[in-house]
Amino acid sequence: MNNVEFFEALSPRVGTLRKKLGNFEISGVCSISAPKTGHVCFTQSFFLETELPDNILVLVEPKEGAQLPENFIEVTNARLAFAVATELLSAPPLLEKLPHTAPSDVASPHASCKISPLASVAANARIGENTIIEAFCTIYSDVEIGAGCYIKSGARLGGQGFGFERDTDGVPRRIWHSGGLRIGNNVEIGCNSIVCAGTVDASEIHDHVKIDDNVLVAHNCTIGSRTMIAGCAEISGSVIIGQDVWIGPQATISNKIFIGDGASIIIGSVVARHVKPNETFAKIRS
Numbered sequence: 001m002n003n004v005e006f007f008e009a010l011s012p013r014v015g016t017l018r019k020k021l022g023n024f025e026i027s028g029v030c031s032i033s034a035p036k037t038g039h040v041c042f043t044q045s046f047f048l049e050t051e052l053p054d055n056i057l058v059l060v061e062p063k064e065g066a067q068l069p070e071n072f073i074e075v076t077n078a079r080l081a082f083a084v085a086t087e088l089l090s091a092p093p094l095l096e097k098l099p100h101t102a103p104s105d106v107a108s109p110h111a112s113c114k115i116s117p118l119a120s121v122a123a124n125a126r127i128g129e130n131t132i133i134e135a136f137c138t139i140y141s142d143v144e145i146g147a148g149c150y151i152k153s154g155a156r157l158g159g160q161g162f163g164f165e166r167d168t169d170g171v172p173r174r175i176w177h178s179g180g181l182r183i184g185n186n187v188e189i190g191c192n193s194i195v196c197a198g199t200v201d202a203s204e205i206h207d208h209v210k211i212d213d214n215v216l217v218a219h220n221c222t223i224g225s226r227t228m229i230a231g232c233a234e235i236s237g238s239v240i241i242g243q244d245v246w247i248g249p250q251a252t253i254s255n256k257i258f259i260g261d262g263a264s265i266i267i268g269s270v271v272a273r274h275v276k277p278n279e280t281f282a283k284i285r286s
Contacts (some may be wrong), residue, residue, distance in 0.1 A: 001025070001026055001088075001089075002023065002024065002025050002026065003021045003022065003023070003024060003025075003026055003057050003071065004021060004023075006026050006040065006057070006085075006088065006089075007019060007021060007073060009088055010073065010081060010084055010085065010088070013084050014075050014076075014077065014080055014081045014084055014167075015075065015076055015168070016073055016074065016075055016081075017062060017074040017075065017076070018062075018072075018073075018074040019072065019073045019074065020068070020070070020071060020072055021057070021071055021073075022055060022070070022071045024038060024055040025038055026038055026039065026040055026057060026089065027039065027089070028040075028089050028090055028178070029041065029082065029085050029086055029089055029090055029178065029200050030056075030200050030201075031199075031200045031201055032045075032058070034200075034201055035052050035053055035056050036053070036056065037053045037054060037055050037056060038055055038056070039056055039057075040056075040057045040058075040059065040082070040085045040089065041056065041057075041058055041059070041082075041200075042058065042059035042060070042078040042079060042081060042082040042085075043058060043059075043060060043078065044061055044078050044079065052069055052070070054070075055071070056069070056071065057071045057072070057073065058071065058072045058073075059072070059073055059075055059078045059081045059082055059085070060072050060073070060074050060075070060078060061074070061075065061076065061077070061078045062074055062076070077165070079165045079175075080165045080166070080167055080173065082165075082175065083163075083164070083165045083173045083174065083175040083176075084173065086174075086175050086176035086177075086178065086199075087173075087174070087176055090176050090178035091176040092141065092160075092176070092178075111129075112129045112130050113127050113128065113129060113130065113131040113132070113133070114131075114132045114133070115127070115133045116133060116134050116135040116136075116137070118135035118136055119133050119134065119135060119136065119137040119138070119139070120137070120138045120139070121133070121137075121138075121139040122139060122140055122141040122142075122143065122158075124141055124142060125139045125140075125141075125142075125143050125144075125145070126143070126144040126145065127139075127145045128145060128146045128147035128148070128149065128185065129147045129148070130147055130148050131145055131146070131147060131148065131149040131150070131151070132149070132150050132151065133145075133151045134151060134152050134153040134154075134155075135153050136153050136154045137151050137152075137153065137154065137155045137156070137157070138155075138156045138157070138159065139151075139157050139158060140156075140157065140158035140159045140181075140197065141158065141180070142158065142178070142179075142180030142181070142197070142202075143157050143158035143180060143181045143183070143197075144180070144181070144182050144183065145157075145183045145187075146183055146184045146185035146186070146187065146207070147185045147186070148185055148186040149183060149185070149186065149187045149188065149189075150187075150188045150189075151188075151189050152188070152189065152190050152191045152193075152213070153191050153192075154191050154192040154193075155189045155190065155191065155192065155193050155194070155195075156193075156194045156195075157181055157183070157189070157194075157195050158180060158181040158195070158196070158197045158203075159194070159196060159197065160174075160176070160177050160196065160197065161177050161196035161197060161199070161218050161219025161220075161237060162196075162218060162219070162237070163175035163177060163199060163219060163237070175199060177196065177197045177198060177199045177200075177219050178197070178199075178200060179197055179198025179199050179200045179201045179202045179203065179219075179220070180197050180198060180202045180203075181195060181196075181197050181198070181202055181203045181204075181205070182202045182203070182204050182205070183195075183205045184204075184205060184206045184207035184208070184209070184225070185207045185208070186207055186208045187205055187207070187208065187209045187210070187211075188209075188210045188211065189205075189211045190211055190212045190213035190214070190215060190231070191213040191214070192213060192214050193211055193212070193213060193214060193215040193216070193217075194215075194216050194217065195211075195217040195221075196217065196218050196219040196221075197219060198219055198220045199219055199220055201220070203217070203219060203220060203221050203222070204221075204222045204223070205217075205223050206222075206223060206224050206225040206227075206243075207225045207226075208225055208226045209223050209224075209225065209226065209227050209228070209229075210227075210228045210229070211228075211229045212228075212229060212230045212231040212232075212233070212249075213231050213232075214231055214232045215229050215230075215231065215232065215233050215234070215235070216233075216234045216235065217229075217235045218235060218236050218237040218238075218239075218255070219237050219238070220237050220238040221235055221237065221238065221239045221240070221241070222239075222240045222241065223235075223241045224241055224242045224243035224244070224245065224261065225243045225244070226243055226244045227241055227242070227243065227244065227245040227246075227247070228245075228246055228247070229247040230246075230247060230248050230249040230251075230267075231249050231250075232249055232250045233247050233248070233249065233250060233251045233252070233253075234251070234252045234253065235247075235253045236252075236253055236254050236255035236256075236257075237255045237256070238255055238256045239253050239254075239255065239256065239257050239258075239259070240257075240258045240259070241253075241259045242258075242259060242260050242261035242262070242263065242277065243261045243262070244261055244262045245259055245260075245261070245262065245263050245264070245265070246263075246264040246265065247265045248264075248265050248266050248267035248268070248269065249267050249268070250267060250268045251265045251266070251267065251268065251269045251270075251271065252269070252270045252271065253265070253271045254270075254271060254272045257271055257272070257273070257274060257275070258274045258275070259271070259274070259275040260274075260275060260276050260277030260278070260279065261277045261278070262277055262278040263275045263276065263277060263278060263279050263280070263281065264279075264280045264281070265281050266280065266281065266282035266284075268284050269281055269282055269283050269284060270283055270284075271283070
């Protein structure tokens with residue numbers, strides 16, 4: 001759709017104020033930190049911190065004296081407007097069925113990878129050499145898995161994360177996640193573990209990461225090389241974990257936390273602050 005059609009679809013649902021629209025096609029959503037031509041992003045900041053390309057539409061909130069982009073729609077709640085934008089531009093089909101798959105059915109598998117016929121793999125998944133995907137795994141759209149990986153039974157990779165914004169009636173509206181998931185080489189992901197897609201930019205699991213059974217890694221996370229995450233740990237959204245980190249069993253990491261290289265999180269800890277490199281963190285639930 002073009003930006004005028006997008007405005008007409010958006011306006012009745014969120015309430016728009018001012019606008020300045022060029023004439024160009026819109027094909028998706030992006031983040032303000034990684035802007036893309038022909039996409040929609042949002043900001044709640046007073047000043048634009050990123051130089052924007054031509055033909056990008058920004059959802060902004062009213063702030064006196066704010067720096068306005070070339071093409072914008074002013075709304076009272078930019079995050080809610082962006083949630084609607086994800087629905088209009090990037091929501092997957094709700095009833096999409098991933099078929100049980102053999103390696104020959106996947107668009108880009110290496111000939112040496114082994115995929116159980118009881119796994120469900122999206123046609124556009126990219127799977128590297130010597131990777132093993134066991135039975136009852138689900139690999140969603142726009143997931144890239146490197147070489148030498150081992151994905152154990154029941155793992156679910158690249159599905160929708162838990163992202164919502166309340167509308168003016170207090171009803172939670174889903175923010176659809178279309179950023180995908182990038183998994184490096186020699187990664188292991190345990191039974192029944194879940195790694196969610198990024199909202200607009202990919203979630204990332206770097207080389208040699210080892211994830212135990214029953215672990216949740218929410219949307220927009222980055223996990224650095226050689227990090228190990230033990231069973232039943234929960235990593236909330238937008239967490240950045242450095243290299244060579246240890247996350248103990250049943251640890252919980254709050255959203256938007258940074259954990260430095262070489263840190264250790266002790267079993268059962270609740271992490272609600274940033275953790276310094278090489279720090280040992282222990283804060284047990286009371």
